[in-house]
Amino acid sequence: MDHHIDQRLGRRAAFGVLGAAATLPLISRTAEAAAPITGIRQPDWYRFKIGAFEATVLQDGPLALGEPSVGFPQHPKDDLTTLLRSNFLPTNTLTLDQNCLLVNTGRQLVLFDNGVGVTRPFGLGTGLLLSNLRAAGVQPEQIDALVISHAHIDHCWGIIGADGKPNFPNAQVFLSKADFDYWAGDERQGAQGWIGEFARGARRNLAPVRDRITFVEDGKEVVPGVVAVAAPGHTVGHTVYAIQSGNSRAMFIGDLAHHSVIMLRRPQIEFAFDTDPKVSAQSRLRILRQLAQERMPLIAYHFAFPGIGHVAAEGEGFGWYPAPWGTDL
Ligand SMILES: [Zn+2]
Structure with missing residues (x-):
């Protein structure tokens, strides 16, 4: 008014x-x-439990991707509009949150993915992980392990600070060898467009900590309570992580699905940033079916904050059931 x-x-x-x-x-x-209008969006961290583990979702800030069809050029635009409209979401722009997950296993502080970092190509509303980590009462020096789903801009560019030094000076780093080689290796450093930009950023963030990297393998334990599950397609070495404490389990799904409506209702859809969209769809279907069948909760990196909930098999795809705030898993 x-x-x-x-x-x-x-x-x-x-x-x-x-x-x-x-x-x-x-x-x-x-x-x-x-x-006065505050202009501040709060809260940006959210705490819950996975069995005896204490988990905290930390926002790195929302990514505004613009016109939805840009991300899904192979898919009929009308269908995207209908899906978004029927879920009361804006039809002219697609926004993805960034839910970094911190897990205190009692032995270690483990941080899953680490946002866009200091370069902030998506604007000043992103790159907020470190400030939100401190706001949640944890210092970067305390982090023992950086576990990474894949080597894209919004998942591993938070490793190195503006001064070229590691933001998490005491952390070991875990990711797949396939992603390290593909993005930080020589082959794509001179590439044009977003592939070259992603490759140079991956090298900037991963090369300085190369001697601290352990490569994860499908089905193998990463740290006590965390097992790697290969979910290739979005990138060659994209990996999701099963977290278990006692009888409680949850899956950190990284970019297995970027959007809780479009990619769950249309799980075969091809995303513009997929390295191999067909293989990505196969991984998505396989793992989401398993999560639905086993009623296993998941934490989705890009779903609306804090991105915790369940999927259920419905029609050709899946429905998303966010966990009510205050729910321990
Ligand atoms: Zn992502």
Whole structure:
């Protein structure tokens, strides 16, 4: 509402209730009840439990990808619009959150994926992981392990700071060899477009910590309580992680699905940033079917914050059931 109209309505309302007394300046100001707009979106971290483990989702900030069909050029635009519209989401722009997951296993502090880092190609509303980590009461020096789903910009560019030094000076780094070789290797460093940009950024963040990297393998334990599960396609070495404490389990799915409507309702869809979209769809179907069947909760990196919930098999795809706030897994 226009500020002046607002002011007039406020005065008129005050007259209605208080009559002549409302002409006193003090009462007039009270009736207007003006407070500054904060412009701050909160909260940006969320804590819950996975069995005895304490988990915290830390926002790195939302990625505005623009026109939805840009991400899915092979898919009929009408269908994207219908899907978004029927789920009460904007049809002109697609926004993905970035849910980094911190797990305190009691022995170690393990951080799954680490956002876009200092380069902030998506604007000042991103690259917020470190400030949100501190806000959640954890210092970067305390992190023992950086576990990475894949070597894309929004998952591993938070490793190195503006000064060229590691943001997490005491952390070991875990990712697949296939992704390290593909993105940080020589072959794509001179490539044009986004592939070259991603490759140079991956090298900038991974090369300085090369001696701390352990390559993860499908089905093998990464750290106690965390097992790697190969889920290739989005990238050659894309990996999701099963977290287990006692009888409680949850899957950190990385970019197995980027959007809770489009990629769950249309699991065969091809995403523009997939290295191999057909293989990506196969991985997505296989793992989501398993999660649905076993009623296993998941933490999705790009779903609406905090991205915790269940999938259920519905029609040709899956429905998304976010966990109510305060739910321990
Ligand atoms: Zn991503």
